[in-house]
Amino acid sequence: MNASERYEVVIGLEVHVQLRTQSKLFSTAKVGFGDAPNHNVNELCLALPGALPVLNAHAVELAVRAGLATHCRINTHSVFARKNYFYPDLPKGYQISQYEQPLCSAGWLDVIAAEGEAAQRIGITRIHMEEDAGKSLHEGRAGSAVDLNRSGVPLIEVVFEPDLRSARQAVACLRTLREILRYMGVSDGDMEKGQFRCDANVSLRRHGESALGTRREIKNLNSFRFAAAAIEQEVAAQAEILDAGGAVVQATLGYDVDKGRCFVMRSKENADDYRYFPDPDLLPLKLTQQRIEAIRATLPELPEQRRARFEQDLGLRADDARVLTASRTLADWFEVAALAHGAPQTVAKWVLRDVLGALRERDRDASALALQPEHFAKLLALQDAGRITAKGVRQLLPELLFEGGDPETLLRARGLEAVSDSAELEALVTRVLDENTAVQKSYAAGDTRALNFLMGKVMRETRGRADPQRVRALLLGKLER
Amino acid sequence: MAAPIASLIELCADLESGRSSAVALVENVFARADEVDGALQTLLHPRRAAALEEAAVSDARRAAGRLRSPLDGIPIAIKDNIVQAGEPASCASRILEGYRSPFSATAVERLRGAGAVIVARTNMDEFAMGSSTENSVRGPSRNPWSLERTPGGSSGGSAAAVSAGIVPLALGSDTGGSIRQPASFCGVVGMKPTYGRVSRRGLVAFASSLDQIGPIARSARDCALLLDVLSGADPGDSTALPEAALESHRALDGDVSGLRIGLPKEIRETPGVSPEVLTKVEEAVAELERAGARSLEVSLPHTRFALATYYLISTAEASGNLARFDGVRYGFRASSDGGGVTPMYERTRSAGFGDEVKRRILLGTFALSAGYYDAYYRKAQQLRTLLLRDFEAAFQHCDVLALPTTPQPAFRIGEKTGEPLSMYLTDVFTVPANLTGAPGVSLPCGFQDGLPLGLQLMGRPLEDATVLRVADAFQRRSEYHLQRPPL
Amino acid sequence: MPRITREQVLYTARLARLRLTDDEARAMTRHLEAILDYAAQLETVDTEGVEPMSHVMALETPLRSDAPQAGLSADDALANAPGSDGTHFLVPKILDSETQA
Incomplete structure (x- = not known):
């Protein structure tokens, strides 16, 4: 009996999607990929003293599109908040995100896990806007190096309800979301460029239980294949713990692509205290119902x-x-x-x-x-x-x-025009028959291969431009006469 | 001996008549600074050569009849937390050691666009956190009226430089009184405009929902001229008012007939207010009444909670605003001793920030942390709502409020440094304007033991011009602002 | 019961990436306790149902068009950096235990 027969698997997804804009979420610096390090930056991307954020209108429109496409309620009043933590690729020491009052809430997506199966409705808790961090490079250096080109790139985070019950379903859900957002022009969704990244919360419980088990979160899954593998592996790992009578301890995991396994990044003991509060450099984002309807009208x-x-x-x-x-x-x-x-x-x-x-x-x-x-x-x-x-x-x-x-x-x-002229074709058939009287006799004697031979001759003469059905009909007509 | 520089209005007349030149004014600034600033310590990073060059260009504009504004060729000093491209901006902190800004504040762009000549940056409390300019990595500034006293803060360098006649104008920033309190202590005029009136782009943030850049000058009229240049919508600051630039100097007609002046009754109930201060404020109001205004008592019941509200909100915002000073992209960095990036952060920030800044970061971090947010930060935000309602109700009955700027005149250097709370209490009358967004101006209204006292006038949000009109009307009828410190 | 304990001060300092000496921790605890005692007066106000105010401005956040503008050159971006290799900002090695997703 495998894990999913002994336990009910409960999966919740949080997906970060890069919005398809020219400039960053709160600054006019260019959004690019593959540019030389620290080239697409301005004073805000670097959090220079005195730099201030101003919201990108197109990013808002794309986020609203995402919400409408996933049947969310679009909130006419939403608030940007600061999520405070220190990290070298987070220049301001906080990420501007949305916390208590997100742009979109309470949507859903119909997901078909496999061909022929019924669609499952997966709830979406919220979609909020936030800015991306830069990149820290650790490989093969005595220190770490920071590139801030990505700092401030606009993202939406799509938070799903824990409605998913298998890795396969989770991946189908990711595929469906990506397809819709690409369709809507919200995002290019290029996973190799990090434009579509996923965190998966996984927990197990006994069938029939209503309370959720303790969950562990796998961070930064950047391909469908890795997402499936990581979730499956985590389900097996948790089942093993529970089978042995143990308890799953809340933790944040990473997925090691090379080793093909999850590892613990942070345990609950050093959980973060992000001290969210409304960003006083920005005012509430307000949208009129008219504006929302206008965006809806442009949806493909x-x-x-x-x-x-x-x-x-x-x-x-x-x-x-x-x-x-x-x-x-x-x-x-x-x-x-x-x-x-x-x-x-x-x-x-x-x-x-x-x-x-x-x-x-x-x-x-x-x-x-x-x-x-x-x-x-x-x-x-x-x-x-x-x-x-x-x-x-x-x-x-x-x-x-x-x-x-x-x-x-x-x-x-190319001279590929079909020989459709009946007179031309008929003349050709007559000529081929005249030149092959011996073959005609074989046909009459009952040799059916003779017809194929004559067909081949005619088709060769037309260099394939004749409709074989018609040639066959003409030949038969004359031979049977 | 270099004479103290004259007021803006006088300098404009001198330039217009050809009695003086922009170059001569800049020379006057540095001659005066050489004479008195050794004792006062108001200026940081003087731009002698650059300022003289810019002044020469201004003189050439004047000769060609292409003046940009009344401020063309006028020297001005700016607080060290307002950035100018290519110049240092240390915020009087070790953590910004060696930093040069690659961009200019909108206020600086507007000054330069108007032809003003920026001569120097001014000393301040580190990151504008303080009320005495003692919390500066460069050491304290001193009060021109009494060298053993503080000029107030955090814009103490700006206020003292204007008071001492080094510059006719200076920019300050005011988060909880940081323009008005030092203006009061130094006997000059300082204004915190309506929140959003002056763009904050390029002002190093302390508490974003409270910070405002504002003018410090010798008279309300000078302040109005400077504010008019600074004000106006800015697409680079999401919290800037969408309104066009002010023309408040045109409103200064000396007429206060029919004006209703509200006197908050809670002022007298505030512990620790000097009777002299109350008397001088009452005398000033009486003078305005003689000019046709009338006064009435109003009540602002929640103002007694304003200071606590202010310290919770401002430090919470500051804890985020000062997180960017981490030794990664600019400024001072301490070594990490190979222990990862966290020890580098901790050592950099512990050695880079002074005690008061650390104290406020800790207070703000605590007020936002898990389990305390509702009790402290959210509670303070609710008090802010109640306070705003008080002011809205009061302004139903009056056009301006008159109250002291500070409970006492300038205190001695070192007098309050050991006890942060007693230092905070000097802001008790100034923080309400920041919490409610209202414009507030401090102007000289008398002396106590040879130290200047300040009258604070607050107006309805957006009514900056009204506040300046009343301040100007008072100055047409008084001479306190014409007094010079005995330097 | 004190409003803030030394342990809370040290925890808060860690959150804020500040390191306090014993003397500093003692002084900070005393100062913060005094300030929080003063702030305790807010507890006497009934704020039931009062909307918290983040901003005095009753406006909405302005939007700008999605038009990229030239930012800083990489040289200018790195000009103030205490650690740089000419293309990146350099920091001490980020340890696994410090990694943020």
Whole structure:
């Protein structure tokens, strides 16, 4: 019997998401990634004496979008507070965050842990705005080095209710959140750049118990794989303690990626006393209901809504709709093409197999598509009209997808125009039959391979530009006569 | 012998008539400083060469008829907690040893934009924490009226430099009385504007919800001219008022007819107030009544809790504001002896801060810490609400409040250093203006044993001009502000 | 019962990253006790239902547009640093026990 059968696993997530802004949360310094150390800083990022914070309007809008997209209540009055602690990458000696009065409260997310399973509604306690710290580098030095480029970068922290019951569900929840926030343009959510980081609170209790067990928090999980592995490992570790009759002691853990295991960073005895209080350098953040509605009006369709619409209005299968809405860029591209073409299911078939296949082959995502979706629709329309074969489409696609262009022009340039002229094709079939009277006789004697041989001849003559079905029909018509 | 420098109004006239030049004024400043500042210790980091250069440029502007403002070419000293690009800003603390600011305070930008010539920085209590300018790493400043007494604080250097006639104008900062109390002790005029009137950008924060930069000068009129230049909205300070710059000097018409002056009855009930102080305040109000004002008694029942409220709120905010002084990015750093970064922090901050700063950081940290927040910090915030209601009610009945600036005249150096609480009690009449955001001005209203006494006038928030108009009206009818210390 | 004990003063000093000698701890305890005794007068005021005030300004925090502006050059940023290698601020090695997530 494994741990999750003996115990109920309770997981709560806290996710830090970097907002997609040009400048920092409270200063006009640039937000960048990979720049030389201490280049994107100004007096506030360095907490120079006399420096003051002023709030970035776009960061507020993005945070509100995040709240609306996750069904939160947007609070018209929220307060920035100081979280006080000393650390070399925290220049002011406090982080400006929100504490008692966050921007968003009481939302939820529907999470499907695995294909075919029912969606679970996971509660969101709150979403608040805060600034990021800088970076301390410890590797291979006698001392530590501090880079403050990241100091003050805008974040939201999404705090989930402890509604999750497995590592798998937790990861699905993270994926869903990331997908939505990317969709909404709230964040690029690039985990390798630290734009989407997660802390997981894990506790176990006996099935049927209502009180929560003692929790331990795993900090800074920066990939889905590590999140799953760390949570699973922590569940096993806590089960082992409880099995042995022990008690879990509250602690903060880190996850050692190389060793693949959690380690204790801080125990409860030296728990922090952050002395939160309202930041007197800032006034309350107030939003009118009108402003909130105006932001709501600019929200793109949520992925779950779009999926439903693709199924109902475009008649796509659920699985296909899911794949096509996985990224907003792909969904937008597909939708324009489908509308332009008029037969969404045909377009979906081509996108799912050939377009995604080409992207996979090059390890790119939909943002790499240079082909206008209208041109893609046109290409498929040419095939519908018999002016290019399916094979021809496949021949042209890689170039068109990544370089763009008018498919009709390219099709001519490459001489891939289908032989659709009936008279031309009929003449060709007649000529091939005349040149192969011996094969005709074999057919008449019952040798069915003879038909394939003749088919091959005709197709070779057209260099593949003829529709095989039509060639076959013509041949049969003449042979049977 | 260098004469004390004249008031701003007189200097403007001298410059306009060509009797003097900006260069001559700067020379006057440093000649006077050479003579008296050895004893007073008011100026830090004099900018002799730079100031003379800037004065020459101002003179050239004047010759070309391109003056920027009435302050063009006027020398001014600024408190050491207001940053200027390329200049030191030590806040009179060891922990900012060697620091030079790469940016200028908005107030400094406005002064320079107006053509004023910044001649020096002034001594202060470390990080503006104190009421005597004794808590300075550079040693105490002294009171021009009596060298064994303090000039008050924390803007003691600014007030004493104006009083001694070294500069006609100075900037101070006022968190709980730090402009008004030293102005009172030194016999000059000092004003804490309405909270938000002057941008705090570039003012090294002590308590952000209380701090204000303000003018110190020889007269209410001079203060008004300087405040008009300093004031105005600033997108760089979230707590700055969105209002345009003041034109308060235009409001100084000497007319106080019909003005209602409120006298808080709680003043007389405050322990330790000198009878002389009360008498002089009453005489000043009587003078204004002769000019057409009338007085009435008002009640501010929660003012007796104001000082305790102030010390809890200001130290809590300070404990956060002073966390940035950690020896990482600037200033003094002590060695860590290889024990990690925490010992480095502790040694840096323990050696870098003086006792009063440490005491206030500890008090503020304690007031915010787990288990005490509600009893101390939150309770003080609630008292602040009650105090504001008192003042709003009082201002229903009167236009300004008149009260002493301090319970006693200047005390002796060393007299209160061992007992922090008795030092704090000197702020009892000044902290309410900070807690309620109201404008307050201190102006000379008499002497006790040869030491100046201050009348404090408070107005409704935003009514800075009213307060200055009443102060100016009094000065048109009195000569206390024209007295010079016996230097 | 004292309002603040020596242990509390030492705990608070640790939070504030201050190190006190025995003499300083004794003096600070005495001073803080006197100040807190004075502040105890606030306990006599009934503040039930009174909104705590963080700011006298009844305004909302202003917003600025998301337009980056040139900040400090790296040289200027590091100019005041007591410890620097020309690109980073250098501090004593942060110990594992000091690590903040």
